[in-house]
Amino acid sequence: MVGSKNRFLFGAILIGTVLFFFYAPIMSLMIFSFNNSRSLTAWAGFSTQWYTALFNNREMMNAINTTVLVAVMSTFISTAVGTLTAIGISKSRKIIREIVINVNSFPILNPEIVTAIGLMLLYSSLSIEKGLLTMLLAHIIFSTPYVILSVLPKLRSLDPDIAEAAMDLGATPMQALRKVIVPLILPGVISGALIAFTMSFDDFVISYFVSGNGVKNISIMVYTMSKRINPSINALSTILVVIITLVLLVINLLPLLKKKEVRGVE
Amino acid sequence: MKVFANLAKPYMVWMTLFIVIPMLLIVLFAFTTHGNSVLAFKFTLANFGKFFDPVFLKVMLKSMEVAIITTLLCILIGYPIAYVIANVKEQWQTLLMLLITIPMWINMLVRTYAWISILSDSGLINSFLAYLHMGPIKMMYTDFAVILGMVYNFLPFMILSIYTALAKMDKAVINASYDLGANGTQTFLRIIFPLSLPGVISGITLVFLPAVSTFIIPKFLGGGQYMLIGNLIENQFITVGEWNFGSAISLIMAMIIMGSMYLTRRMDKDIVEQAQSAHGGAKW
Numbered sequence: 282m283v284g285s286k287n288r289f290l291f292g293a294i295l296i297g298t299v300l301f302f303f304y305a306p307i308m309s310l311m312i313f314s315f316n317n318s319r320s321l322t323a324w325a326g327f328s329t330q331w332y333t334a335l336f337n338n339r340e341m342m343n344a345i346n347t348t349v350l351v352a353v354m355s356t357f358i359s360t361a362v363g364t365l366t367a368i369g370i371s372k373s374r375k376i377i378r379e380i381v382i383n384v385n386s387f388p389i390l391n392p393e394i395v396t397a398i399g400l401m402l403l404y405s406s407l408s409i410e411k412g413l414l415t416m417l418l419a420h421i422i423f424s425t426p427y428v429i430l431s432v433l434p435k436l437r438s439l440d441p442d443i444a445e446a447a448m449d450l451g452a453t454p455m456q457a458l459r460k461v462i463v464p465l466i467l468p469g470v471i472s473g474a475l476i477a478f479t480m481s482f483d484d485f486v487i488s489y490f491v492s493g494n495g496v497k498n499i500s501i502m503v504y505t506m507s508k509r510i511n512p513s514i515n516a517l518s519t520i521l522v523v524i525i526t527l528v529l530l531v532i533n534l535l536p537l538l539k540k541k542e543v544r545g546v547e
Numbered sequence: 548m549k550v551f552a553n554l555a556k557p558y559m560v561w562m563t564l565f566i567v568i569p570m571l572l573i574v575l576f577a578f579t580t581h582g583n584s585v586l587a588f589k590f591t592l593a594n595f596g597k598f599f600d601p602v603f604l605k606v607m608l609k610s611m612e613v614a615i616i617t618t619l620l621c622i623l624i625g626y627p628i629a630y631v632i633a634n635v636k637e638q639w640q641t642l643l644m645l646l647i648t649i650p651m652w653i654n655m656l657v658r659t660y661a662w663i664s665i666l667s668d669s670g671l672i673n674s675f676l677a678y679l680h681m682g683p684i685k686m687m688y689t690d691f692a693v694i695l696g697m698v699y700n701f702l703p704f705m706i707l708s709i710y711t712a713l714a715k716m717d718k719a720v721i722n723a724s725y726d727l728g729a730n731g732t733q734t735f736l737r738i739i740f741p742l743s744l745p746g747v748i749s750g751i752t753l754v755f756l757p758a759v760s761t762f763i764i765p766k767f768l769g770g771g772q773y774m775l776i777g778n779l780i781e782n783q784f785i786t787v788g789e790w791n792f793g794s795a796i797s798l799i800m801a802m803i804i805m806g807s808m809y810l811t812r813r814m815d816k817d818i819v820e821q822a823q824s825a826h827g828g829a830k831w
Contacts, residue, residue: 292635295627295628299624299628300647302699303646303647303650304650305665306662306665307653307658309664310657310664313664321663321664321670322664322670322674362557362558365554366554366555366558368551369551369552369553369554371551372552372554373552374552377559380559381555381558384566385566387566387570388566390804390805390808391804392756392757392777392800392801392804393760394762394781395573395760395797395800396569398573398780398793398797399569399572399573401784402569402572402573402576403568403569403572406572418565422565425558454550454551458551483652483655485656485763486763499654500654500656503654503656503657503660504763507656507660507663507767518654518657518660518661521653521654521657522653522657525653526649529645529652533645
């Protein structure tokens with residue numbers, strides 16, 4: 282009995298220490314975003330001045346806009362392209378499927394910095410001027426493989442004759458796609474879209490190499506501002522942490538709510 | 548199903564243009580000289596020769612060293628954590644894994660930036676030490692800070708990967724081991740640990756790969772002078788403008804990573820095969 286009690290205590294201390302290690306920096310970041318002085322270490326009273334400073338900072342607001350715009354557009358496009366491609370290769374010959382899957386795995390397996398300089402070299406070789414559009418295109422490029430990867434398993438578990446059945450019953454290919462295939466693979470599409478969105482939202486390395494002309498997303502902003510201490514970064518980070526935690530909670534609670542809904546329908 | 552097969556065609560063009568050609572461009576730049584124009588290139592091996600300069604070799608070795616230490620620390624810390632989590636009640640497992648993964652969703656730059664105010668000379672730790680009348684410890688801009696930053700950023704991947712292997716393990720095998728008279732240590736060493744190795748190995752790739760190529764963590768916590776291979780590449784492209792040399796370094800780095808992934812995969816296969824033959828051999 283004593284042994285198992287000790288083991289429990291040991292386990293609890295271990296988990297506690299690691300969670301402290303994970304959350305202490307995030308907590309200190311959040312706490313000092315409310316500090317009444319520039320210091321990130323000495324507490325000088327509560328204030329929301331850094332939040333005001335953040336919302337009055339044109340450059341930072343622009344970075345937030347850029348990040349959201351690029352994330353939404355690239356998620357939308359890469360999810361559509363990735364889903365259609367996944368459906369396409371699942372009905373293609375094996376060799377084509379293998380080629381697409383293998384080439385696709387390059388941006389996933391390669392370090393981000395390699396993908397980044399590859400795209401940078403491509404843009405400059407085609408003399409495309411770096412800016413918002415190059416950033417958006419890069420985000421679509423690196424997100425699509427993840428969407429394909431997340432949709433494919435759903436297609437594999439799909440009855441191969443189901444689309445045929447729909448068309449035999451008079452559906453056009455488009456209708457078969459929209460009303461039969463896509464609804465059945467929807468969980469894969471949604472998780473692909475989520476991956477695409479978070480990858481785009483958090484991306485630094487690739488954006489840093491392929492954007493220019495003063496186009497900055499939040500990550501590039503943090504990178505360029507980190508040299509001088511600026512609690513506005515803390516304020517921005519606090520807002521992001523709160524949003525992400527809320528989103529994660531919703532995602533984790535959604536299946537529970539859905540279960541209830543289904544029960545309600547029954 | 549020809550109709551649907553056509554859906555893959557546009558992406559094949561897209562992928563050639565945006566995935567294959569950029570890779571080829573890196574190779575082309577690595578083996579050529581002169582400017583940034585594709586049309587006026589001359590083939591050379593000088594970019595690779597340059598890399599064998601002691602200065603750059605040292606950067607390479609340092610990156611490997613830091614990445615290996617980080618990976619080892621992640622295994623040493625991550626394994627016990629994953630083991631404890633895999634052995635608590637189911638509801639607790641879900642909650643604890645959610646707590647472990649939440650930080651992964653927070654921007655890496657933000658998480659790393661947060662450590663600066665903790666580790667700096669007038670930071671939280673040193674303020675606390677001063678309060679106890681103890682001397683300040685220099686932590687920022689050291690190997691310690693860089694490795695700490697890496698462990699902080701990549702440990703969740705290791706925990707997640709080992710936990711997945713432990714959680715899907717067949718509990719009947721463990722019970723069988725106890726029933727056949729093995730004690731806790733024997734069961735762990737001969738059953739649980741070998742069966743969890745695929746998780747450890749996928750964790751190694753998940754930690755080593757970003758650890759060897761990151762340039763944010765060394766820049767934030769190691770300072771401007773701290774050079775790892777990622778910083779070297781960034782410098783060549785952003786500051787120095789030596790794109791050809793930068794491409795050569797990236798190519799070497801990609802090769803090392805592909806090579807180590809190939810090795811770990813083979814190790815994984817060997818282990819599985821060994822475990823299977825041990826399984827067969829045990830049936831006396």
